[in-house]
Amino acid sequence: MEKGKVISIEDRIPKLKKIRKRNTNRRLIFLLSLFFILVGCVLYFLSPLSHVKSVEVEGNRYLSKAQIAKLSNINKNQSIWKVDTAQIAANIKEKPEIKSAEVVPVFPNSIKITVSEHNKMAYLLKGKHFYPILENGEILDGLETGEIPVFAPVLIDFKEGKALNRLLEELVKLPEEIQNLVSEIHYKPTKMDPYHIIMYMNDGFEVSATSETLSEKMVHYPSIANQLDPKVKGIIDLEVGSFFKAYQPPEQEEEKEKEGE
Known part of the structure; x- marks a missing residue:
């Protein structure tokens, strides 16, 4: 308001009316929107749309x-x-x-x-069927004829019992990337070691080990394999220490067999 200028009530009324009308319209729009939203929700819940x-x-x-x-x-x-x-x-x-x-x-x-x-830790070979084994130790029904084991190694010559349970305990501890390197695990117990196993790896190497220390020793497998010539396959022994023995050429194998005769 400018100094000395007085605004009469008659001048203020039109402005007040506009403000009130605007506020009333806003409330009406809000209430109508709320009403239609509620109606829409009711129709949605009652109709097949939900x-x-x-x-x-x-x-x-x-x-x-x-x-x-x-x-x-x-x-x-x-x-x-x-x-x-x-x-x-x-x-x-x-x-x-x-x-x-x-x-x-x-x-x-x-x-x-x-x-x-649950992760599938392995497949137990029984007869001609493969039985998936879960990480919790449960053995599932055999695969349908023609189904191929994937994501886990095949266990051969194992029976349900201590040796199998010990192996599963160790496999669970292995990192997944190392589990994926194993193709087959054969149970080969000896007088000295009832938990002895032979593992056939996907990279062509063979590992001689014991289930007793499998998780402890196999974590070093990638670094051991990387130091070997990939063209020279053989056995990596992880039972006590760790050493490599290359497969003998077929000619030498034949000579050995002849000498044995």
Whole structure:
């Protein structure tokens, strides 16, 4: 207000009316928006729009997404907000391969399943079938005919018992990158060592070791193998110390056999 200038009440009323009208319009817009949002929510919850349309699966490695979705036993005729997530998680965890499962609804009509699986440490060869062994020691049903073992070494000549359990205890301790280097593990007990094993590696070397100290000795395998000539294959002995013995050429093997005769 300028000095000496007086604004009459008549001049102020139109401005007050505009302010009040603006505030009233804002409140009306807010209330109408809130009303339509509430109506939309009610319609969404009551309509098939909220029914389960898809199931998303994450974290699986061995089991397929379709297998896990089937294990969940989700009813697609109900709202995602009425799904019993705890029961679905329990259904999935009944599968021995599953370590944990989390189930959450995802707007507008999806269910997200996140699983964690037990690692497959090895495959036990029995007859003509391969039986997966989990990190918790559980042996699963044999693979279907024609299925090939992947992600883990094949165990040969082992039976359920102390020797197998000891080996699994040691395999679990090994870093995954070293586990992936092993192709086959043969049980070859001796009088001196009931836990003696022979390991055939994917890089062509053979390792003579004992399950008693496997995790302690095998962590050094990559550095040992890197010091060897990749063209000269042989046996890396890790039972006591660590030394390498190259395979003998076929001619020398034949000469030895003749001398033995």
